[in-house]
Every structure is written in C-alpha cells, then in structure tokens.
Amino acid sequence: MVVGELTIESELVVIGGGPGGHAAACRASELGVDTTLVDDRPALGGSWLHEACVPSKQLVRLAATIRGARAAATSGVEFSTPRIDIERLRARTDETIARIAEDLTTRCRRQEVRHVVGTARFESGRQLAVAGSSVAPRLRFRRAIIAAGSRERWPDGLRRDHPRITGTAEALRRPSLCDRVLVMGGSASGLEVASIYAALGSTVTLVYAGDELIPHADADLTACVATHLRGQLASITPGVSIAGVDDIDGVDDIDGGVRVSFDDGSPPQDFERVVIAIGRASNLDDLDLARTKVQLDEAGWITVDECLQTTDPRIFAIGDATGEPMLALKAAHQGHLAAERVAGWESTFDARAIPAVLFTEPPLAWCGLTERQLAEQSIPFAVQRSQWVAAGTAGNLPDGDGFTKIIYDPDTQLVLGVGIVGAGAGELIAESALALEMGAVLTDLAATVHPHPSASETIGALARGPTGTDGV
Template identity: 35%
Template sequence: MVVGDFANEVDVLVIGGGPGGYVAAIRAAQLGRKVTLVDKAELGGVCLNRGCIPSKAIISAAEHLTMIKDAKKMGVDVEGVSVDLSRLMEWKNGVVKKLTGGVSTLLKGNKVEVIKGEAYFSGKNSVKIATENASQTYEFKACIVATGSRPAELPFLKFDGERILSSTEALNLQEVPKRLLVIGGGYIGLELGTAYRKLGSEVTILEGADNILPGVDQAMVRMVSRNLKKLGVTVHTKAKVTSGKREGDEVIVTAEVGGEEKTFTADYVLVAVGRKPNTDELGLDQAGVELDERGFIKVDKQLRTSNPNIFAIGDVAGGALLAHKASYEGKVAAEVIAGQPSEVDYVAMPFVIFSDPEIAYTGLSEKEAKEQGYDPVVSRFAFQANGRALSMDKADGFIQVIADKETKQLLGVQIVGPEASSLIAEAVLAIEMGANAEDLSLTIHAHPTLPEALMEAAEGVLGHAIHMVNK
C-alpha cells in the first residue's frame, strides 16, 4: 500500500453497475450492509445503455413501420410513410436516459455509494479504484464481480466503429444502411438484421452453423426463417467467413458458403459472433479467483468463487448471457453474503428472442426431458386457431407444452408467435411452482386473448383440447 493511501472499509463492494451489479447492490443494502458500487462507464451497464433496451426500442419502431405498411389489408390506407433515423435514435436515447436515471435514483434511495472509476484487485480482500482524479484502496468483507461482457471480434475484421460495427455502434447509426451484412445468425444478429430490414435496408446474414439460431428448437426456427424470406432477408448458413477489408465507404467480405467461395459487399457490416467476459483487466489472479478456459469466472451454486469472499454474477460467471439471469444472481449473491441459505436454480429460466415472430422458451425441450429420464408428452396449439391472433393479423406460430406422461407435471414450454416474450411469463411461473397440465387447463383464461393458446396446449396434454383435434 502506498504511504498515505489509507484503505476505506466497506461491507460489500460491487464491481459493475449493470442489471446484475446494481440489483446486487440494492439487495445487499436492503439486508443491512454498507455497500459501495463502482463502474467505469454508465449505470445500467450494456443492457440499459448499449444492448437490451436500445435494441428493443429500435425493434419496436421497425415493427410500428411494418404494421403501418401492412394495415392496407385491414382497410387502413396510410400514405407517405418514411423513417427519420436520427429522430428515432433521439427517441431511443430518451428511453435509455429515463431508465438509467431511475437506476441512479434507486441506488441513492438505498444509500449505496456510487463511484465512477476502474477497479483492480490488489489482494484477496482489497481493490484499488482509479477515478479521474485519484486512486483509492478499498478493503471489503465481501465483493461481487458483475463486469459483464463485450462483443467478440474477428481477427481479420476488427471493429472500426464506422463501417465495421459491433452491436454497440449498430444501435447508434444515423442513417439506414442501404446494404447491411450481418456476420452471425444468433439472436443479436438476427434481431438487429430484421429491424434494419424493416427500416429499409438490404440485409444479408451469414451464419456458420447449419441453421440460424443454433441451439434453438428447429420447429420454432423454421417459422422465423420463413418470415425472413418473406421480408426479403438473404440468409446463408454453413457460411465460414475467411477474410474482410474496408475500402472507402464499403466493406468487402469473403466467405466459404457450402464449399464455394463467395464475396459480399456492403455499406456496413455488423459482426455478431458472440461475446467475451470482461475479466481480463481486473487483476483477478491477485485475489486468487480462478477462471475457466474461456475466461469466465468459476462459481458454485451460491455464486462464490475460489476466493470465498468474492462472488461473481451475470455474464462474467458464464452460462446463459441474459440480463434477467444477472439480476436474479445478484439477489442470490447478496442474500448469501447476508447469511441466507440462497442458491441458484435455473429450472424455469426464460429465454426470449425478439425475432419475427418472437421466440420464447423455458424449462426442458422434448430431447432434454428424455435425456433426464422422463417420458414426455408433447402438445402443440397453433395461433391459427386463436381468435385474438387472427384479429391482430399475427397468426404465425404456436405454443408447445411438454409434460411428464405419468404425472402430467409441466417440464417445458416453447412459444413462437405474437408477444411470445410476454406470454412466456405464465409458463415460467407454472414450472417454478411445480404446476401440472391440469392446473393450466383449469385456469380460466379471458377470451379472446393470446394466453388461451397456452391453456389449449395444456388441455391437449390431457387429451381434451376443444379447439384442436386431440392426438
């Protein structure tokens, strides 16, 4: 320790102010701990500032534009529809500002000390925090690392922030690209590619795997693929990108597609090939914190690292890189620090993709259920038979319920269709509470609404669905 650098003592130090970090800080403060939160960027983290919220704002605007254009079939004629992207971005930034301001108010209301600076471990229970004007050592009783992740780069196609973009820059464009090339057909590339197509871009997606959205139930993916084709999005799967370069205001990318070399030219290229944990500049080795081979922090069921006084949550702890998972883990870590017997349980974790149509799922797939020793029964109800979906002109998709054949316990639910991101909440609650198909069947659902499809699918498990033929 430098002479004159007297350490500040704190009960709980939280590094990172994203949806995991700020939630952990607030929960720890609620439980009576003295909490300090440090973040080198903006409160709210990637999710609020450069991810979930701004992307969904742009997706919503693109969806509004599509609905206006499609309203003609309902007898609604609208002339002269256009997009002013700079005004769209201004509105999006306003949404972000409102939410980040709310986070700041909540932290202040819970008496959490907030420091803008960079943290670096200097020992097993100490951190050096460098601010704009000074450097100070903090000694903690417990620390929660919640530093998140960042977009992964391709070595031959480095981000330049102008034409070769990560998701961060793609959320701040001031013009609608004439030609947008998306490298990566996962949820980030798919969501933004679809949105910009609806705003007027020519969009091409290159995905190295056999299908877009690898790892997602292919029955749901087929619905999305079909709609991408209708929207005019060009998708190449089994496409291995081999090189790329910028020439003026164009980017030229070469890829091997199905064994054939092809060249793609675009005004902008969005590289969405995954994310890397922000663990490389924290000095974790100084604190005795172990990482796995990909750079994620190893944790147990209570999110404790190899250093028993340090916890890790959210993207840095690996697993699904989801904001709501980070928030959930933040509460668990804070409760463990306070002496409560909390631990993580991901059985009913919701996954949501804001594609067109939306995809959402929770619990087990049919394959996973079989692997875990269940004898699953599967029931699928199509939105084509749902009155509300038809009246919205959004009848593509289905809800699928997977239950144990003997006990009828709910094991998993998969949804592709209108408002799947909201509909999944009922399924998450049902699985979390250990409900069975009869519980959903006996729950009266308002008519005409989209959630009726979940009730119908559950009735199909029991063999007495009304609005579809029972198997």
C-alpha cells in the same frame, strides 16, 4: 469507512453497474449491508442500457409499427410510405438512455449505495485496486460480487476502426438507413439487428458460421422464426464467414461501401454496412482473478454453485460473468439472490425458470428445459404442440400466425418447459415462467381461465389435452 491510507472498507463490494450489479448493490443495502458499487462508467446501466437491450427495444417497437402499418393493407387500411428521421430517432434513444441512467443513479443514492467510478482489479481475496478513482483507489471488503458483464466478440483479422464495419452495439445505438446491409452471426442480437434493419427498408443478408440459429432453443421454434426471417431478408446462409473486406474505392471513404468476400468461395458482394454479431466474450481479463481463489471453467466463465458462490468463499459472481444464458433479467435476478446470500439468507438460483426472449419479427420466447437438454440428460418427456392458425381463437386474431409448445413429464404431468413463437411471445411466456417456478402440473394450466380471444388460450388448450379435460 476508513480513509487512513486512502483505503475504503466496505462490507460488500459489487464490481459492475449493469442490471446485475445494480440490483445486487441496491438489494444488499436494503438488507442493511454496507455496500460499495464500482463501475468504469460514470453512468450506470452497463452494456444492457448503453449498448444492447434498451437501444434495441426502441428499434424493435419502431420496426413493429412499420410492419403493422404495411400489414394493415390486407384489411383495407393503407398508409403512405413512412419517412424516417434517423437523427431524431438517435436523439430519442439517447434521451431514453440518459433518463434510465439517471434513475439508476437516483436509486443507488436513495439506497445509500456508495458509487465509485473506476476500473477494479483484485489485489487479493480481500482487497481491490480501483484505477481512475481518487475517492477510493483501494477497497477492502468482507464479501464481493463480480458483475463484470461481457463485451462483443470480434473476428480475427477484421479491423474494428473501419467506418463501415460495426458491432451490434453501434448498429443499434447509431442506426443508419442503408440500401444493403450484411449481418455476420446468428446470435440473438444478430437476428434482431437483421429483422430491425429489414423493417427500416434495408436489403439484409445474413451469414453465420454454425449449422443452426439460436442453438440454445429447440429447433422447431427456431425453424418457425427462420421461415419468417427468410421472407424479410435477402438471404440466410449457414456455415459461412467473412474472408475479407475491401473498400470499393480503395480508401476508407465514409460515403462509399465495402466489398465482402466469403470463405465458401461464393462471389463477393457489396454492402454499405457490415454488422458483426458473433456472440460475446467475458470482461474478466483485467480483474486479476489469479490473485484470488476464483476459478474459471473451460470456456473462460466463472464457476459458481447454486448459491452463486465462486471457489473463493468470499466472492460471488452473477450475470454474464458466469456464462450462458446472457440475459439482463438473469443478471438482475441473480443480483438479488447473491445480495441475499451476503445478508445471510438461504436463497438459491435455478436457471430453469429464467425466460429467454428473441425480439425478432415474430418474437420467440422459451423457458425451462428444452427437448435437447432433456434428451441429453435422459429425462423422459412428452410434448404438446399447436399452431395458432389451427386454434379457433388465436388463429382469428390479426397476428394469429404463431406456435406454442408445452414439454411435460408423461408420468407426473409436471411442466418441464414451454416455447412460444408469435406476436407478444415475450409477454405470454411469463405465465409459463410462473408455472415452472411453482412446480405446476398440466392441470394447473388447464384450470387457469385465459382471456378470449387471445393467444394465451393455446397454453390452456394444450394443457387440457393430456389431462382428459379437453374442451372449452
């Protein structure tokens, strides 16, 4: 470390302290690489911890508890109407976030990762300026990993400072009990917010500009989720955006509501809260990447190869900075792999084994290639599907309303993709992710003994059909 001109030299600089950046920094230091982590927040964790995943999962569990209590009535068990202490709920979320942030900082300290608080931008392909840092206003590096994350997109012409209009981050971090809520956007976070607020007792209206929900998943999976959501929400309308928002009382009255007009010409509607969930945009604008050899794709994301190396050989990029899928688990996995590349390992990234989970009610999970992707690539495939209610075991479970599919190569029976809709889908998909990682064929899944009775049995049952080993 050289302090001559207030410049710190580090073998590796990681930009961003979210799940990807934190994983990269700790793994690199573990492998003996002198590492500096730069993040603009004093508390590590990025939007994953402070805005998105962690706050939402607190509410997802609460929503599941409320729905479970209501559903128990069909089995003869009745509960009184739940009373929700919203301030206590918010405090609990804040406590959880603070605890995880402290744990992340402790891990960095134990791994001897140098943590610099400030906003980084490139001065060249070898040096960073860090605004707001008196400790390291400049950093020289041999290698850099960009883990800058992403931010919520916002529609043009809509005020960001209106007390009744928020993004998903605010809706999840600071939930409120409202009679009428509008969610604009069919993104994963939008569907989760809609499902959560419906469980909390709000009448929720969902509109989205596109033609389909969750276009990255197969249509049969999303159709199953949409059917359930229609039973929870007041309405779901595709091909619609907000045209205008007016205060009902003519002022920004925090105790009032808003009147929303739509671009399809339908009558305006009144809401207490409007949540914008139209996807995410890159955080790359302020990095001055033009001073490096890093190139972006047409959508504005960093171009990387299977080694996660950018077009500047000294710089790697991971997580949301590289575009879809924008998942914390992808960022963390890529963080480990990029750190290993810096340390001289031959690690490579394969997106097919990355599972995606949508925490609606019911949840949806998938991994591998989708039917659409396979068709676009002209890859032959076959599909096995099963409704849980049609399976003697899963259908007899309390949450037996679900759906499983396996996509495979009809000649080699290589597993190409798996999709699951139903209670516990996020846990059930792990087996399939392992199957894809190890290059499993259907006989591998068919030979696996699954717990009974359980929804996981549908995976084994589906695999047995094409292998000629059908039966118990």
